[in-house]
Structures are given as C-alpha cells and as structure tokens.
Amino acid sequence: MAGPLHRRRERLRVDQERTMSADVSYSTAFQQGVREEMQRDKTVFVLGTDLFDRGGHFAQVKGLGDQFGRTRVRDSPISEAAMVAAGVGAALAGTRPLVDLNFMDFAYGAMDEIANQAAKLRYMWGSPVPLVIRATSGVAQGGAQHNNSLEPWFSGLPGLSVVSPYRPYDVKGLIKSALRGSDPVIFMMHKKLTGARGPVGDDTELVDIGSAHVARRGTDVTVVSYSYGVRLATQAAEALAQDGVSAEVIDLRTLYPLDTATIVESVRRTGRVVVVDEAPRYGGMAAEIVTSITESAFWYLDQPVHRVTGAHTPIPHSPALLDAILPTEADVVRAVRQVLADGPQEAR
C-alpha cells in the first residue's frame, strides 16, 4: 500500500506534469519580470544570498548575474537585518532594491527593519521606501522553521503591501508592478509552485497590486483563496462540476490591499462562500477575508462562510503528520457541500 511519502511524491509529480505543456515556470516568470525591469530602470538591483552564480535557491534570478554584473546582482552575507536595512536605505536614496530573503521564515531575523523601518518611514518622515522583499513562502517540506506563514504578520503592518501569486502570469505582472511602485512590497512565492508553468505577459503587461482574479467562473458558491490554495480550490471546483455544482474561484493575488470589491461582487451572485488558506487558522488571512465579507455582503449570504485552513500548529516533518494538518482538495469539496446544504449547520 502506498504510504504518505509516496502519495506526496506522486502529488508533486502530478502537479508538475499537469503544467508541462505550458510555456514558462513560476520561477522563470519572476526572473523575466525582474530582468525586464532591470533593463528598463538602471536603479533596480537585487541583493541576497547565493544569487550571482546560483541564481537563488529557486532559480528565481538565474542568469541575471551574468547579464547585469556584480553591482546589480549583489551577493550578501547571511545577514537578514543587514540585507533589509541595506534595501531600506538604498530605497530612501531613490534606488529600487529587490531584497531576496530566500525563505520567508528568515524575515524574522529582519523583523525590525521590515516592521519598524520599511513600513513606517513614509508615514513618519514623508519619504517613500520603494523596496521589494521577495522570499519563498508556503508549506511544503522542510519542517517547522522553513514553512511559517507570515501573511497575516505582514498584512497587519500598515505601510506594507503583500502579494502572493498563483500563476506565472501574475508572478511576472506583479513583480513588475512592485518594482515600479513607491512603497514596500512583500513578495511571497509558494514553494510548491516553483516549477508550475503557464503563459506570461509581454514586457508591457503589468498586474495591478490589490486586484484579485476570477480564476474560474461559477454561480453556486464562491471559493476564495490565494497562492497554492487556488490549486486546491480549482481542483475541488472541477470535481464538484461533475456533480453539477458550479463553483466560482477567486484568486486574491494580493493579500493587502484586499480586493473586497471582486469578492463581494461574486458573493452577491452566489450567496455562499468558502475561504481556503493553508496557513494556521487562528488570526490568519482567512479570518480577515471572512470579516470583510460579513461587513460588505452579509445580507447576500445564504449560509455562514466556511473556512478551510491549516491547523493551529507548527509544521511537522513527517509526511503522515503533515497531511493530517493541511487542507486538501477533499476538504474544500466537503466544505462546499456543507455551505450548499440548507438548514442549520454544526460548527467545525
């Protein structure tokens, strides 16, 4: 019988195959967007660890070192506070640094530079900080300290924008917007999407920060998610379609500012909502999204909004444990069926 490890490997393989035919990977989309912006604007430069030769641990800047040289692709010591401080000061100086923190988890080592400096300087001093901080986010493997979900931390910090794209198209369009903006952007790229492929826009195509994308049209229920959760939501929607359920899937793309207009427009039509987020449940993004829906579309709801989230735990190492705490496609299907069932419901 296949064990959890086997099932997990199988799932990753399927994820990759599903997208083989399309043209550009999630990582390459990022690299393309950064390259185009570096060509367009001489003040854009990248700093972080293992970037120049290796191209970053997720090949996110592969080839940029050779093309732009060591002054624009800067290899730094493993010094997260220094990396972000360097970015903040250089941004204040009118340049456009892209700081690569490798894993989002390492941002804790630069929390003051992000939370007290980057996020607040425009407000306190009137001086914008056009800084982008990129890192790999989301839950995959690697244990408790490489799988933290920092989305609610950063989204709760006035002064920051937080993006977390699902499709290569959005990766490219959003990094281009971020590098042209005037304020700090936290750019989160999900580990499990690294090799996922899809089309991307040309060098003039941007995706607005703060705009959601309707990933799938539907009429019966709205499933709201972002990043890898969009895959779960879309797969669940496909499965439900076989039973005649029409689910709309919204890919938020940006977590702050939240595109509540797109969510509300959908909820008004469907009257039923499921929010999918792999991050820990308590105080997470899902809670904020549900509140926004309640504030703006309460009278359109036919059922309470459901959340499908990760458990309130650190991330375990064992695949058997990991599978037990993360949301799955089946969980989304079950939640949708629950909100579609009329009548009072048991609390989860």
Next chain:
Amino acid sequence: MTIATSGPDLDGTPQAELLDWLSDMLLIRRFEEVADELTLRGKVPGGMHAAIGQEAVAVGAVRGLRSDDIVSGTHRSHHHALAKGLPVGGVLAELFGKATGVVGGRGGSMHLADFERGMWGSNGIVGAGLGIAMGAALGQVVKGSDQVALGFFGDGGANTGRVWEFVNLAAVWKLPLIAVCENNVYAVETMSSQVTGGESVAARAAGFGLPSHQIDGQDVVAVYHAVREAAERGRSGGGPTFLELLTYRYRGHNSGEVIRYRTEDEVTRWRTSKDPIERFCARLTEQGLLDPDELDRRTSAAHAQVDDAVRFAEESPWPDPSTAAENVSAWTRSGR
C-alpha cells in the same frame, strides 16, 4: 587603541567657521535645557532624551561632512538634528506634536527627519539608525553619487547584533559609511563597560577589517578631523570607517529620571574638566578668536533663538486630525 585628541592649535580647521561651531554648540545646549524643562512641564508628549554634554559629538561630526551628506540618528538625536541645520522652531514644534514640526507631528522627539537637509531620521529602535545610514551609503554607490552617510548609535547599541551585521556588510561592500558609536558611558542605567566584552567598542570593530578609532568626543576639533578624514576615505571609494566617540551625558536617560546609578562626583568631574563647550571656548580664546563679549553675544543669540522656537511651538496649531491616516503608503486603502 589610542585616543585621538586634537593638538593645541587649530591647524587644518576652517578658521572662519569656528565661531559658528561654537554657536551651534551653544544653541544645542540651550535647546536641550529648555526642552528638558518643557518636558517636565508636560509640554512634550511621551517625554524625551536630552544630550546635554554631547554637543561636540554632533557639531564636530556634522561639520566634518559636506552639507549634502547623510546623517541618521538615535532616540537621543536633537543635537544631531540641530547640528544638521534643522530649524529650531520646527524641531521643538515636532517635540510638541504640532503641525509645524519638522515632520508635521508624525514623528516626535525620537523620529525627527529632514531629508532635504540630509537628516535621514532619528530612530526609536536602538541600532536601527546605523542600518538606515548603511543602506543610504549603498544607495549612493548604486547611484554613482559621492555623498557619504554617517550613522550614530550608542554604547548600548553596540551590544545589539544588528550593528555588527551592518558594519560587516559595509566593510565587505566598501560602502561610504561612517559608523559612529557615541559612547556616553551608560545605556539607561547600565554602565556599558560592565556589560560589554572586550577592550573597547572600537577594538571590536577593528575585527571587521575597517579602520577603527577611539576619539575624544568632548573635543569638537578632534571629532571634526576624524569624521572629515573618514568622509574623504568614503568619498574616494576607500570604504567605511568606525569611530568610537568618548562622551558623557549630564542628565538622566530621559527627562525627569531620578539618577541612582552614578555619583554626583562623577558628573562634576566630567562637567568641570571635560565640558565640550568650555574647552572649546578656552581654545578659541587662547587663539585670540574669542573674547568674553563675543561669547556673551553668541550665548544671547542662542537663547533668543530658543525663545523664538518656544513661542513658535506654543503658538503653532495642532495637526488636522482628519489627516491622521494619510500617507501610509500608496497601497493603503483609506478608512478603517
């Protein structure tokens, strides 16, 4: 580690400016005395940290820079801001939280800034200001500008890890940074020498492979020379310099603090033998550049400037409350 002090004459200093340096020091002293008193009278929300006794550090350092060079400060930074030429009324109004404050009442005593004058913020987080200066220095390199950046931090700040992360990065990237440890002996109530390993902060810095010196911070001329030399090195691509300026604060850590951690004797010793203003006056007098009348005139001018600033701050309006959530970021959706 030798302590650099300037020689008896004033060779190499811009003679025409020396009396202005004195005026700056007198202004800072008066400002701090008055601001301290106003704080005790409840005029400064949240209180403040005075730098009385540390005037030579700020004036010597800023005068050793070009006016377009960048300075970032600490929580104790009125002296840095005033030395950098921020308007006295604007600084005091900022302490009061008035609309006419240098950042419109958004910052306060610990968050003064004026980017046009090269004051890239005083910072409420110990050690953080050095990071801003380090990044500013990187920005100059990226832009191909020849400005340098000077970041202040305290002897307390020297015990935070981040300070050394910044110094290391500046050293390996040869950034035009001047890292200035303003060693005023205490961090709040803790004598820094009792909680700091090694011979000195400057000795520790030398391990990062950059020039590092201990300087008599009560000697404005010595500070000036050290910073000017460091700025020239930074400007010509020679990389960062580390300076530990030995100084002393006469008042408590913050206004109204009851001091139990040091003796009155100790304070008196610093005040009577090492006061930066008296020492500078004595030197200027010896050189025939200052007489008692001139000193009186300059002292009265400083008092008048501060009196005007008090009036200005008192009479200034409060910021419009409807603007309180403005200018957070272009990404921010307004409202609650």
